[in-house]
Amino acid sequence: MHPMDSPLQIEVTTTDRPVSHDRLAAILESPGFGQHFTDHMFLAEWTPERGWHDARVTPYAPLSLDPATAVLHYAQEIFEGLKAYRHEDGSVWTFRPEENAARMTRSSRRLALPVLPVEDFVASVDALVRVDERWVPEQAGEKSLYLRPFMFGSEAFLGVRPARHVTYLVIASPAGAYFANGVQPVSIWLSEEYTRAGRGGMGAAKTGGNYASSLVAQQEATEQGCDQVVFLDSAEGRYVEELGGMNLYFVQDDGTVVTPETSGTILEGITRSSIIELCGKLGHAVEERPVSIDEWRQGVGSGRITEVFACGTAAVVTPVGRLRWGGGEVGDDTTGPVTGEVRTALVDLQYGRAEDTFGWMHRVL
Ligand SMILES: *Cc1c(COP(=O)(O)O)cnc(C)c1O
Numbered sequence: 001m002h003p004m005d006s007p008l009q010i011e012v013t014t015t016d017r018p019v020s021h022d023r024l025a026a027i028l029e030s031p032g033f034g035q036h037f038t039d040h041m042f043l044a045e046w047t048p049e050r051g052w053h054d055a056r057v058t059p060y061a062p063l064s065l066d067p068a069t070a071v072l073h074y075a076q077e078i079f080e081g082l083k084a085y086r087h088e089d090g091s092v093w094t095f096r097p098e099e100n101a102a103r104m105t106r107s108s109r110r111l112a113l114p115v116l117p118v119e120d121f122v123a124s125v126d127a128l129v130r131v132d133e134r135w136v137p138e139q140a141g142e143k144s145l146y147l148r149p150f151m152f153g154s155e156a157f158l159g160v161r162p163a164r165h166v167t168y169l170v171i172a173s174p175a176g177a178y179f180a181n182g183v184q185p186v187s188i189w190l191s192e193e194y195t196r197a198g199r200g201g202m203g204a205a206k207t208g209g210n211y212a213s214s215l216v217a218q219q220e221a222t223e224q225g226c227d228q229v230v231f232l233d234s235a236e237g238r239y240v241e242e243l244g245g246m247n248l249y250f251v252q253d254d255g256t257v258v259t260p261e262t263s264g265t266i267l268e269g270i271t272r273s274s275i276i277e278l279c280g281k282l283g284h285a286v287e288e289r290p291v292s293i294d295e296w297r298q299g300v301g302s303g304r305i306t307e308v309f310a311c312g313t314a315a316v317v318t319p320v321g322r323l324r325w326g327g328g329e330v331g332d333d334t335t336g337p338v339t340g341e342v343r344t345a346l347v348d349l350q351y352g353r354a355e356d357t358f359g360w361m362h363r364v365l
Contacts, residue, residue, distance in 0.1 A: 010123065015039045027174060039132055040057050040059060041058060057128060068158055075207075078108060082094055082313055083147065083313060085144050085350050086144075088351075089352075092136050093350075094126075095360060097121070100149070101121035106205065130365060141176060142347060146175040147171075151168040184335075187321060188226055188324070189325070190324065192232070194231070196214050197266075199265065200264075206267060217231070226322075228246070238294075239260065245314070248291075249310070250305050251336060252305060253306050257287070258288075275311055275346065278345050297323065309336075
């Protein structure tokens, strides 16, 4: 390894029981999402006395946790998600990993967890990808290696205060298309009973708790025959925020692209902010502003809104074909041209098929 890359010294212990060549080939043929994990994982520990220490890549294995471990009771946890992409020439790259690191810093502050320096975050992801390089699929079929850095209060203690022992890990999982039936328009259920975040809450932090609170609404969406759920603001129940794990975009009939502004209750997606810049380059005017649920419903009906799409690292850019609520629905289940244009521009950049004019790609191998 390259311990000089970072102040955090990374010890590497490789497994003597790697997944066999044949088994790996079968997994990479059809990886699904989040089902198979690579041969290794990255770990580091933090205490107030020592700061970050014991950074290491070790064989992938279960963790042993005391039943009193803080995270199991009070959910002091944050995570990140990014992907490693293999380019045509065999090289391996991640997309804007410093942005994930910066967001994890913001999440750390909100959850009273220690800050992992940006360079150590990037070094941790690079170290795991280098050791598990054979798990980075070829790019055909939009495959990639999904990386999941996460951090949690690992002190065994039942009092309510920030943990004094924190563990940070990175695990990796080969990924195919996020949705089982490929890039097809999804249907969205409007949650009118539940919200995901309120003013002063954790909406802008990438934390498991936000997902825990979204599950019952997602369950309702499934019962209503929809793929995903959309949440409104908790104060007025009037403005569109985001899906359970993806940000939203609306395309107007004049070509303007609109996304709900982030004001503390929406997760600031890196895909979302990249699309703002990409749309500018593609010649679309971009607006970040409040979008009411009535604007969505009426706009699709009147033709003012011509396309809706969702975005996030896992599912990239996904067309929204239909919005349903208790008592009605709008949408014609099609994919529009701007959605396709944005999606292609982004994945071409990530897979090295388009010039990286923004300097967004980070070479790992
Ligand atoms: C991670 C996440 C997103 C998407 O963020 P990206 O950085 O684009 O992957 C959107 N909403 C929520 C709630 C998320 O957790």
